[in-house]
Amino acid sequence: MDKIAVLIPCYNEEKTVEKVVTDFKRVLPEAAIYVYDNNSTDNTVALAKRAGAIVRHEYSQGKGNVIRRMFREIEAECYVMVDGDDTYPAEAAPDLVEGVLKRNADMVVGDRLSSTYFEENKRPFHNFGNSIVRWSINTLFKSNIEDIMTGYRAFSYEFVKTYPVTSKGFEIETEMTIHSVDKNMRVENCVIEYRDRPEGSESKLSTYSDGFKVIMTIVRLYKNYRPFGFFGMISLILAALSTGFFIPVFLDFIQTGLVSKFPTLIVCGSVMVIAILLFIAGVILSSLRDRDKADFEFKLNEVYQWKERHKKASKKAHLTK
Numbered sequence: 001m002d003k004i005a006v007l008i009p010c011y012n013e014e015k016t017v018e019k020v021v022t023d024f025k026r027v028l029p030e031a032a033i034y035v036y037d038n039n040s041t042d043n044t045v046a047l048a049k050r051a052g053a054i055v056r057h058e059y060s061q062g063k064g065n066v067i068r069r070m071f072r073e074i075e076a077e078c079y080v081m082v083d084g085d086d087t088y089p090a091e092a093a094p095d096l097v098e099g100v101l102k103r104n105a106d107m108v109v110g111d112r113l114s115s116t117y118f119e120e121n122k123r124p125f126h127n128f129g130n131s132i133v134r135w136s137i138n139t140l141f142k143s144n145i146e147d148i149m150t151g152y153r154a155f156s157y158e159f160v161k162t163y164p165v166t167s168k169g170f171e172i173e174t175e176m177t178i179h180s181v182d183k184n185m186r187v188e189n190c191v192i193e194y195r196d197r198p199e200g201s202e203s204k205l206s207t208y209s210d211g212f213k214v215i216m217t218i219v220r221l222y223k224n225y226r227p228f229g230f231f232g233m234i235s236l237i238l239a240a241l242s243t244g245f246f247i248p249v250f251l252d253f254i255q256t257g258l259v260s261k262f263p264t265l266i267v268c269g270s271v272m273v274i275a276i277l278l279f280i281a282g283v284i285l286s287s288l289r290d291r292d293k294a295d296f297e298f299k300l301n302e303v304y305q306w307k308e309r310h311k312k313a314s315k316k317a318h319l320t321k
Helices: 017-027 044-051 063-073 090-101 124-140 157-162 172-182 209-225 227-256 262-320
Strands: 002-010 032-037 054-057 076-081 107-111 153-156 187-191
Touching: 002 017, 002 044, 002 063, 017 032, 017 044, 017 090, 032 044, 032 063, 044 054, 063 076, 063 172, 076 090, 076 157, 090 107, 090 153, 090 187, 107 172, 124 172, 124 209, 153 157, 157 262, 172 209, 209 227, 227 262
Parallel strands: 002 032, 002 076, 032 054, 107 187
Antiparallel strands: 076 153, 107 153
């Protein structure tokens, strides 16, 4: 088991990967540096090897797929995840690591948005999108995370080995943020400097298609993690609509003793039944979520005990040598 593992997902980052690996080897000399190549067609792999990184491959395209492979294969007490585009300073890594190893944080977020991101980033829709995502998640999940989509984070062993990766692409950062909040894991914000990509290096993030995926991920995870809020909100809207259209029919009946708008009455009744069913579904799913959280705590304890046994075995093997 590594003490610290630096995980660098890469796709066509020949302009920057060598510098990123070199910088992290200098700042964290005790860390193992892993570069996971995601079907690059340039010299990313050769340059990463030349810089001294351990190079591995993930052939299913997408950042989420790469992170799934990383988390599955690497064993470490602390994981530092950073993009290979040289937009994040390696000098901030010791602070992120300290949050995990010394303050028992499960995830330390490299917060770009509180420093230089909005000045350095030249893509205005990315700036707007980051602000919208931050506001929506902190509002929906009652959290206080400053940078939801940053690619610079540190994780504990417990987080990595209990986090179910379901996203395939760039929406992975949103998913892991919501997971940490839902599971009551300890999250710290660490303000970092951000610099835009160097000339000749191109972003793989599509403003519109990946932005839409992020929004849909938020909706999907809100449904899964807050089912009572999700279905209750829809139920309330449908009930209000049903009541609004029913009132004129009811007033007409009071005045004339007749129901002249049977189609409206039937639709109102059907919509109200759907609203009641959705409310009941929200209650049931919310109860199941509470049970899942209890089961997760047992799983978390098992992972922690396994890590401690593995650390003792590794230390014993080292002393024997």
